[in-house]
Amino acid sequence: MTFEKLEKEKQNKIINAACEIFAKHGYKKASMKDIAEAAGISKSVLFKYVSNKENLYMKIFRLASDSIIEADEISYAEEGSDSDMFSLMRRNAKTRLSLFKEYPWIYKFSYTAAFDNDCFVKEHVRMELENYRKPRFNTSEIKSGHNPITDGIDVYKGLRADISPTIAKQLILWVSQGYLEEKLFKDEIDPDELEKGFESWIDILEILLKGSNRSCDCKEQKGW
């Protein structure tokens, strides 16, 4: 009857279908019929699981923001691990990638949800973010400029002197976005190839961004 009592595989089929359709068309233009078809079930039974469109959207939205935040926190908060940006980048890439493998459209959905112009989305997403997500970082931490996510690491460590951490972060973000977005439109994804490809891009970023103090040995051209 309820969505939560379904077997995990069926749940994920619905989640992925909803993520994809909502991400592609936005809340208003995404139709429940399209979502049902993408999930491979009938529209009627979809409504029995999720009761209505608004509930489905909020369910997906909460799942998405929870998963993404959790994935980030896991990779950031690891104790005893290296504290430089590149190690963090590698750890974070792992968790992001495993989330991507389970829910390929979750990042795209999360991104579009933040810019959706529909009034229902605007109202509820904003409310959700303010009343429910924010307590993770209490105001004193924000005010003092501290952030539990970036607090443990030294953003300058290992970074070349002529590039600021802000720029490095932006670059990393754009590369991972570009790489993953490209994969979204392939019909099927080979998990191994996905991971290998991602890792070699991280290698490239590290080559480009790493400071001269650590690895000055100019590597010869790689395979590609």
Next chain:
Amino acid sequence: MTFEKLEKEKQNKIINAACEIFAKHGYKKASMKDIAEAAGISKSVLFKYVSNKENLYMKIFRLASDSIIEADEISYAEEGSDSDMFSLMRRNAKTRLSLFKEYPWIYKFSYTAAFDNDCFVKEHVRMELENYRKPRFNTSEIKSGHNPITDGIDVYKGLRADISPTIAKQLILWVSQGYLEEKLFKDEIDPDELEKGFESWIDILEILLKGSNRSCDCKEQKGW
């Protein structure tokens, strides 16, 4: 009466509105009412200009692919200019940016059009690309591995040894995509700030990708 006889400013309003709505929602889910509203005109008069939705879409599609190809060709084909990738990148950035300023959504539209699942789009876009766009590069040129766009430049010149031209080009693409996409969701764009920001990112890319000057005329290595 016809679209072509309108004053340029009104034409551009319609083009930009259609680009934005089609890019955001795809062909099928984009409604003529939304496009008319975004253009600030009534739906009735929009139909008088463009006769129907399919014609409007093809009009925009042809404009987009023509403009983008032309912008690229201009920056690539400039005679007597430097032949290394960085100079080419800077020239290309200028033409892309000026096109972006006139039609901000044109790149996003062009990208989404290629992946649109609607059967009308799939049929006509493919037909258009095969029968109408290809003659610019005749088959003998393609077969011989020569390409008028990349033929004039030495992709290895100035590039650091441990990064391949393919990677450099992909990186440049993702950075410009990321930068421009970010601007799409701002309410208003300051042209000066837009250009300055873009140029500083090109500077950063050049810092990261430039290698020690090495003479390179490895002509057997071709393709990006």
Next chain:
DNA sequence: ATAGCCATGACCGATTCGGTCACGGTTATT
């Protein structure tokens, strides 16, 4: 035999779709 569960296609009223048209205001010509 039957009671309970579950998925489906047909169906609901309401909205929106692409597209048209009669009408009113404006301008140019006579």
Next chain:
DNA sequence: AATAACCGTGACCGAATCGGTCATGGCTAT
């Protein structure tokens, strides 16, 4: 001043689609 030509608009059309419901029929366990 009269009129013809033009142009933009709101109301409107039948058809399609929207979110959501429900009677039906197959399947399973008692």
